[in-house]
Amino acid sequence: MDELASLAGNWGYPTSIRFGAGRIRELPETCRELGIGRPLLVTDPGLAALPMVADAVAACEEAGLGCAVFSDVRGNPVEANVLDGVAALRAGDHDGVIAFGGGSALDAGKAVALMVGQARPMWDFEDREDWWTRVDEAGMVPVVAVPTTSGTGSETGRASAITDTRGDHVKRIIFHPAMMPGRAILDPELTVGLPAPLTAAVGMDALSHCLEAFSSPVFHPLAQGIALEGMRLVREALPDAVADGADLAARARMQVAASMGSTAFQKGLGAMHSLSHPCGSVLDTHHGLTNAVVMPYVLDFNRPAIEDRMAAVARYLDLPSPSFAAVLDWVLALRERIGIPHTLKDIGVDESDARRLAPMAAEDPSSPTNPVPLDAANLEALYLRAINGAL
Numbered sequence: 262m263d264e265l266a267s268l269a270g271n272w273g274y275p276t277s278i279r280f281g282a283g284r285i286r287e288l289p290e291t292c293r294e295l296g297i298g299r300p301l302l303v304t305d306p307g308l309a310a311l312p313m314v315a316d317a318v319a320a321c322e323e324a325g326l327g328c329a330v331f332s333d334v335r336g337n338p339v340e341a342n343v344l345d346g347v348a349a350l351r352a353g354d355h356d357g358v359i360a361f362g363g364g365s366a367l368d369a370g371k372a373v374a375l376m377v378g379q380a381r382p383m384w385d386f387e388d389r390e391d392w393w394t395r396v397d398e399a400g401m402v403p404v405v406a407v408p409t410t411s412g413t414g415s416e417t418g419r420a421s422a423i424t425d426t427r428g429d430h431v432k433r434i435i436f437h438p439a440m441m442p443g444r445a446i447l448d449p450e451l452t453v454g455l456p457a458p459l460t461a462a463v464g465m466d467a468l469s470h471c472l473e474a475f476s477s478p479v480f481h482p483l484a485q486g487i488a489l490e491g492m493r494l495v496r497e498a499l500p501d502a503v504a505d506g507a508d509l510a511a512r513a514r515m516q517v518a519a520s521m522g523s524t525a526f527q528k529g530l531g532a533m534h535s536l537s538h539p540c541g542s543v544l545d546t547h548h549g550l551t552n553a554v555v556m557p558y559v560l561d562f563n564r565p566a567i568e569d570r571m572a573a574v575a576r577y578l579d580l581p582s583p584s585f586a587a588v589l590d591w592v593l594a595l596r597e598r599i600g601i602p603h604t605l606k607d608i609g610v611d612e613s614d615a616r617r618l619a620p621m622a623a624e625d626p627s628s629p630t631n632p633v634p635l636d637a638a639n640l641e642a643l644y645l646r647a648i649n650g651a652l
C-alpha cells in the first residue's frame with residue numbers, strides 16, 4: 262500500500278500548441294478559440310518597441326479584436342507589475358491576455374490573468390501545500406502564450422515566478438493548475454532576433470529543467486521521458502542556435518525543448534533552481550545564466566544519488582561512455598562552447614553573499630525534490646563552490 266501511495270500524483274499535460282514558422286499569423290483565431298474578444302497583450306518594454314508586437318496588435322485589430330499593450334514588466338517581475346497589469350486589464354475592459362515575450366513577460370501575463378479575478382492578495386496563492394485551492398477560478402481570464410525566447414517554457418507551465426519586494430526580495434512561485442495557458446503559439450521566427458548570449462542562457466535554463474526533472478525522485482514516468490528527449494534536442498540544437506541565430510531548424514528544436522522542459526518539471530526541480538532563485542531576486546542575475554553557471558556544481562553534489570540516471574542520459578544522448586562523468590564533461594564542454602562563465606563570481610555573486618542567500622535557497626520550493634536532501638549548510642557550501650569554481 263505504501264508503494265502504491267508513492268505512485269500517486271496529479272498530472273496535467275501541456276496545452277493545445279500551434280507549432281511552426283509563421284504561425285503567429287494565427288494569433289487572432291487562437292484568441293477567438295478561447296472566447297477572447299478584447300485581449301490585453303502583456304510584454305516587456307524592450308519587446309513592446311519591436312515590430313513583432315506592433316504586427317501582433319495590428320493583426321488582432323484587423324480581425325476585429327480590440328487589443329491594447331501593457332509593457333510595464335521588468336525582468337524578474339515584481340508584484341507591482343502584476344497589479345498594474347490587472348488595473349490595465351480592468352480599465353480597458355479586456356477579457357483575456359496575450360502573454361508575449363520571455364519568461365518575465367509570460368509569468369507576469371499569466372499572473373495578471375489569475376489576479377484579475379481574486380479578492381485575496383497574490384501571496385495567498387504561493388505554491389505551498391493546497392494554497393492553490395483558495396483561487397476563485399471562475400474569475401480568471403484565458404491566456405494565449407507566445408514565447409519569444411526558448412528557455413523558461415512558461416507557455417506550458419502552471420505557475421509564475423514573481424519577486425516579493427517586502428523584506429528580503431524572495432522569488433515566490435504563484436501556482437494554480439488553471440494558470441496553464443489555454444493556447445500556446447510556438448513560432449521559431451519570433452526567436453531569430455535573440456542575441457547569442459541570451460540564446461545560450463535561456464537554452465541552458467531549458468536544459469536545467471530537463472536535468473533537474475529527470476533527477477527528481479518523484480514518480481512521474483511521463484515527465485521522465487519528456488525530460489530525456491528535451492535534453493537530446495538541446496544537445497542537437499543549442500550550439501547551432503547560438504552560432505547562427507537565423508538557423509530556424511535549430512531555433513525550432515530549442516523552442517520545443519523549452520516547452521518540454523517546463524512540462525517535465527511538473528516532476529519537480531532541484532538545487533540549480535534553489536541556488537538560482539535567490540541570486541535572481543536579491544542580485545538581479547539572469548535566471549537561465551545563473552542555472553547554467555551552477556549546473557556542473559549541482560550535478561557533482563548530487564552525484565551519489567544520480568549516477569545510474571546520468572548513465573541512462575549518457576546512453577540516450579550517445580555520449581562517449583554511459584556514465585555520470587560523460588554527462589558532466591558534456592555539460593562543461595557545452596557551457597564553454599556557448600560562452601557561459603564558469604563561476605558565480607563571474608556574474609557578480611561574492612563569497613559574502615553565500616551566507617545570506619543559503620537560507621533563502623533552503624526555503625525555495627525547488628529544494629524538496631532535489632535528489633540529495635538540502636539544508637542551509639550544504640547550500641552555503643554549494644554556493645561557495647560555485648562562487649570559487651571548486652569543481
Ligand SMILES: [Fe+2]
Nearest residue numbers: 413466470548
Ligand atoms: Fe528555470
